[in-house]
Amino acid sequence: MDIAVAPDVSEFAQQHGLGSLTAATLEAIRTRRPRYSITRGMQFLRFQKRIDRELLRHRVITSNPYTAWFRRGEQNVSQLKAFIVQFSVFSNVFLLAQLHKMINAGTLEGMRASKEILANEIGVIFNLHGARSSVSAAEYDPERIGTEGTVQGGTFRFEAAHFEWLLQVAQELGLGFADIGKRRFGTAATLLFCDELVRLYGNEDYAISQAASYAVENWAAAGFWGELIEGLVRYNGRHGTSVPLGFFAWHNRLEAQHARHTQAELEELYFHGDPGEDAFIRHGNEMLEAVAAFWDGLEIERRKLEQPH
Numbered sequence: 001m002d003i004a005v006a007p008d009v010s011e012f013a014q015q016h017g018l019g020s021l022t023a024a025t026l027e028a029i030r031t032r033r034p035r036y037s038i039t040r041g042m043q044f045l046r047f048q049k050r051i052d053r054e055l056l057r058h059r060v061i062t063s064n065p066y067t068a069w070f071r072r073g074e075q076n077v078s079q080l081k082a083f084i085v086q087f088s089v090f091s092n093v094f095l096l097a098q099l100h101k102m103i104n105a106g107t108l109e110g111m112r113a114s115k116e117i118l119a120n121e122i123g124v125i126f127n128l129h130g131a132r133s134s135v136s137a138a139e140y141d142p143e144r145i146g147t148e149g150t151v152q153g154g155t156f157r158f159e160a161a162h163f164e165w166l167l168q169v170a171q172e173l174g175l176g177f178a179d180i181g182k183r184r185f186g187t188a189a190t191l192l193f194c195d196e197l198v199r200l201y202g203n204e205d206y207a208i209s210q211a212a213s214y215a216v217e218n219w220a221a222a223g224f225w226g227e228l229i230e231g232l233v234r235y236n237g238r239h240g241t242s243v244p245l246g247f248f249a250w251h252n253r254l255e256a257q258h259a260r261h262t263q264a265e266l267e268e269l270y271f272h273g274d275p276g277e278d279a280f281i282r283h284g285n286e287m288l289e290a291v292a293a294f295w296d297g298l299e300i301e302r303r304k305l306e307q308p309h
């Protein structure tokens with residue numbers, strides 16, 4: 001929530017050393033909502049420091065050699081194809097993890113939040129103002145589709161499925177539907193990542209699933225989408241191709257906006273039910289290890305494809 005901090009809330013935060021909490025949490029503490037107190041606020045800020053130190057400094061968030069290389073746009077077509085194939089396997093299997101997360105949700109609200117993501121992934125276009133949107137053929141283009149709103153009352157289009165956007169990229173590179181998305185095309189590293197997503201992100205234990213979710217969101221907001229886009233723009237320039245950027249551009253826009261919600265979600269999780277600090281950090285790190293394994297796998301593969309004959 002991006003509510004501006006009211007002057008009295010801001011003053012209250014300064015007085016009690018709670019300045020970095022979100023406005024919603026500060027307001028809850030100030031008005032003494034159940035489970036919210038100045039002491040809990042302080043405890044949360046100590047927990048936040050641990051998260052910053054012990055989770056968010058993971059190497060896959062601070063530096064990713066593969067995406068740093070990708071950004072330069074020096075990949076050959078085999079390297080780019082290999083990337084798209086592995087990314088398509090991850091994107092497709094992610095649906096399973098998301099479905100598990102939805103089924104295992106602890107509340108109706110949680111189930112709906114997971115369903116939003118799942119429905120949008122498979123082609124329901126977000127409806128920004130609760131009004132039924134009429135979507136003309138050109139408007140399921142990921143370059144133009146919005147990233148905000150709800151799937152409630154949104155329009156379903158096969159062509160708006162994220163997998164279909166990725167298929168368009170694959171087709172530009174000479175790959176077809178039969179070449180992408182299936183588990184059998186995944187390297188061991190990609191499959192490890194996919195399986196860990198199902199195990200952790202889709203876990204029956206809500207606390208584990210939330211820790212994995214927080215880790216994944218922080219990774220996704222760390223800027224790799226932008227690096228992929230830059231690389232593809234350069235690739236297109238070098239090769240005179242028009243690999244569509246929509247899939248990547250849409251996710252980049254989405255993440256920019258997600259990052260703003262991640263903090264609010266963490267605070268809500270903390271104040272509403274203690275997530276267990278050690279377990280949160282451990283499960284978050286397990287998830288990030290799997291993310292790192294995925295990019296490491298891509299890095300190894302691209303080195304193998306350095307000089308194709």
Ligand SMILES: [Fe+2]
Pocket residue numbers: 121162251
């Ligand atoms: Fe997606």
